[in-house]
Amino acid sequence: MSAPANARARVRAQLTREIVDAAQRELAAVGAAGLSLRAVARRLDMAPSALYRYFESRDALLTALIVEAYEAVGEAAERADAGAGPVPERRWEAVARAVRRWGHEHPHEWALVYGSPVPGYRAPQDTVAAALRITAVVAGIVADAVPPGSAATGRLPAGPAGLGPALAPVAAVLLPGRPPEIVAGALMAWTQLIGTVSLELFGHYVGATEDFALVFDYTMQSVAAVIGLPTT
Amino acid sequence: MSAPANARARVRAQLTREIVDAAQRELAAVGAAGLSLRAVARRLDMAPSALYRYFESRDALLTALIVEAYEAVGEAAERADAGAGPVPERRWEAVARAVRRWGHEHPHEWALVYGSPVPGYRAPQDTVAAALRITAVVAGIVADAVPPGSAATGRLPAGPAGLGPALAPVAAVLLPGRPPEIVAGALMAWTQLIGTVSLELFGHYVGATEDFALVFDYTMQSVAAVIGLPTT
């Protein structure tokens, strides 16, 4: 991210960028399963082995694409939130629609991020930071709607005694001082959003509805009502 | 499924079964991305080309595994439902736990079914029938809880005018005569269940909670309350 010192590092950074771009185009065309290192090399008129100077394996390249996709969907959510005015319910609705739209525009990237983990298991450290971006958006909406110390306001039932401690890690980072039902509600809302878009994109709603956009909007409105987002 | 006529067909059916079994073991070991036709053949002491007498491609074999997995998770849900007594809320809770348990016990199968579609796009006709099994279970619980003609009972907001027509296809098959909010609620419940297990298995909750089983139970209870499942 910072400016490279010598010219050598500058051209290296640029070529790394070009590789990722080419890989992104390849991903959009054929999907993660069909993404071939050699095809990326062909796009760039390079020898396949030359790519190994920049990414130590195909999985490392995929990890870079995962980070890129997380950033992109996070940015889409942030932009929608920023342009949605002050009403929490409207902010949530705008973010949900933007996320769904991004998924429709980038189905392969979506599958890469929210579908099955491609390698044995994901490299956490690089990706979690980028993944946090979208969760921070939905947590921010909830956080603005229910200030610290207030009681649960939605239509969720009272949680068991252990709910607070169980959710302590995520609450500490994203929603400090809120009742556990609110934290769980935010988690549920995020899950419902990602889950709905995933099931739609992966074809699990095929034949279920005539107009899924309408059902999606109603679903997200319901979620907002359930967790108690103010409509004014 | 029916008894094969001649002995030739019988041994063929048995070998087909053995191939699927071997592929299942291979899938459980290395996952869908790493499932190799040749490895399956090695397990059976066969030449790789011999498998093509039984499955016309690797994707066809994967499709068979997908159907198998759908059946298995559907059966797990059915068994849990059957042994849960008459109370809808308890039935839902039992089904949800059983589905989550199955996912934990068969993560690769889960990813195969609910993760990213592996080939270009799935062969629908073979899989949708098997996929319907689990949805029928959750729809059955809702159907028993709210008889045809009754009004919406849960805590969901009133839907827009177009909601009914939009949901007509799924309503006709699974929940005829119920108000659209109920149909949408059942869809949301199913989505929340599949989405929560998927995000958990795919590692998206890592670091968020100390005891996810507890959060899961609370989430599913909340869903039941929201869509209005009776607790007695």
Added chain:
DNA sequence: CTTGAATGAGAACACTGTTCGTGTCAAGGG
């Protein structure tokens, strides 16, 4: 100017899915 590291190319290896031709063997018809 020289040395050393970074870079790219090419060949090679061990895999993969898939196709094709050939031999084998059992069942059914004459």
Added chain:
DNA sequence: CCCTTGACACGAACAGTGTTCTCATTCAAG
């Protein structure tokens, strides 16, 4: 009973893959 036909399994082959070497080139720093 023989003989044909179909199904079967195999082995070789092809195109493609990720990855690892070795080798030459080039560019920047001492």
